[in-house]
Amino acid sequence: MSDNDAQPGSYVEAGEFKRDTNYITTRITADGRDGYPVEAGRYRLVAARACPWANRTLIVRRLLGLEDAISLGLCGPTHDQRSWTFDLDPGGVDPVLGYERLQQAYFARIPDYPRGITVPAIVDVPTKAVVTNDYAQITLDFSTEWTAFHRDGAPDLYPEDRRDEIDEVAELIFRDVNNGVYRCGFAGSQEAYESAYDRLFARLDWLTGRLRGQRYLVGDTITEADVRLFTTLARFDAVYHGHFKCNRHKLSELDVLWAYARDLFHTPGFGDTTDFVQIKQHYYVVHTDINPTKIVPAGPDLSNWWEPHHREQLGGRPFGDGTPPGPPRQAEQVPAEHWLPPQAS
Structure with a gap:
């Protein structure tokens, strides 16, 4: 591989x-x-x-x-x-x-x-x-x-009194979601693929239940667990749904998880570090065993990431007692056309 x-x-x-x-x-x-x-x-x-x-x-x-x-x-x-x-x-x-x-x-x-x-x-x-x-x-x-x-106002992403719960949730996410999409995409048999597929979507259903009534995975602030889930969700419709055959549903068809992912995406530090163009180039060009032509698909339309999420109605304080980070440094900015909707870029 x-x-x-x-x-x-x-x-x-x-x-x-x-x-x-x-x-x-x-x-x-x-x-x-x-x-x-x-x-x-x-x-x-x-x-x-x-x-x-x-x-x-x-x-x-x-x-x-x-x-x-x-x-x-x-x-x-x-x-x-x-x-x-x-x-x-x-x-x-x-x-x-x-x-x-x-x-x-x-x-x-x-x-x-x-x-x-x-x-x-x-x-x-x-x-x-x-x-x-x-x-x-x-x-x-x-x-x-x-x-x-740390900057003044930096959030506590790994609060000491929540670490056991964060670790437990993060391990489940790694096993069935973060690594689960790869277990689907690189499966060498139908049986292994279907097992990974079932575990992936069972865990996404579990996460849906957990997030239906609370804004974040652990407590009422963003933690390490949210960071670990977000980067897989951000790649789901762009890559994993088609390229890795994780196609029971698109993320955008899963109301709770889709709103949760957009909530994080709109939060400074998450969307502005996400480069959809590079993400698609990587998977579709590098994985020649899955995509030997190296053709990068034109779709899907990802401007829906900017639709309102309404998750603030659940309360929560994204940065706890802290504050959001300022704008990214110019030298570290993701090109606008790689993550912002066309009218904004």
């Missing part, structure tokens, strides 16, 4: 897609216990807007206001068998790391690194070596270890 999300090391067993979850688990912490202390300006987050796992880090970094503390390098939406590449930058070279390929940062840490070259990854700029690609831990550490560099 050629996709970062179904990276080398992932495999199909008895027709079922198995994700390689062996990541570089070194952590950047306030006390530096793994040898990498929190330090403003030292680390570079390398991400790709196309990737749902990387998109999480872009959302959390922006919500918490970590732009000054952690610089951002963006890879293009497509890649080859070897690595994500910095083809969006002048000359195809990351201006801070001096690399053409993210693979070079992995090899700087572990020569001949044998696993998938994945985003997101955090790179230690002085050594130009990857510190971690453990995407699930990266966002939690942004919330808990980088507090000294």
Whole structure:
């Protein structure tokens, strides 16, 4: 399999897609216990807007206001068998790391690194070596270890008194939704596909029930759990419904989840980090085993993301006692035509 999300090391067993979850688990912490202390300006987050796992880090970094503390390098939406590449930058070279390929940062840490070259990854700029690609831990550490560099008014995305519930909900979402769409798309047998399909939509039905009477997944504010669900929902109609055969319903046909997703999309940090053009390019061009022609579909019309959601009627405080982030920095803005409706872009 050629996709970062179904990276080398992932495999199909008895027709079922198995994700390689062996990541570089070194952590950047306030006390530096793994040898990498929190330090403003030292680390570079390398991400790709196309990737749902990387998109999480872009959302959390922006919500918490970590732009000054952690610089951002963006890879293009497509890649080859070897690595994500910095083809969006002048000359195809990351201006801070001096690399053409993210693979070079992995090899700087572990020569001949044998696993998938994945985003997101955090790179230690002085050594130009990857510190971690453990995407699930990266966002939690942004919330808990980088507090000294949070902006004034940053929300608490991982409140201590809610962590057990957040972790429980997030695990169910990962198993059946985040990874579930891939288990559908890369299934090697009809039986494995139908099993994954049933689990995916059963979990979406469960989420519908949970969100029918409350605005967010855990408590009355946005948490890490909402970030983790959003990036899959944002890609559902654009990619997963057709490309991965997750086609019982479109997201836009599921009233509760559709309104919930739009509510987040309209929230600063979510929609403005979503690049529908790059998302479609990535999946339809890179997954040649599923789409050998590499034709990127013209549809669907995604302007419906801007329809009113009315979820504010449920109450809730998106940022708790905090405030929304300001506008994204000019250098980090998603092109307007990639996420705004035509009349606005």
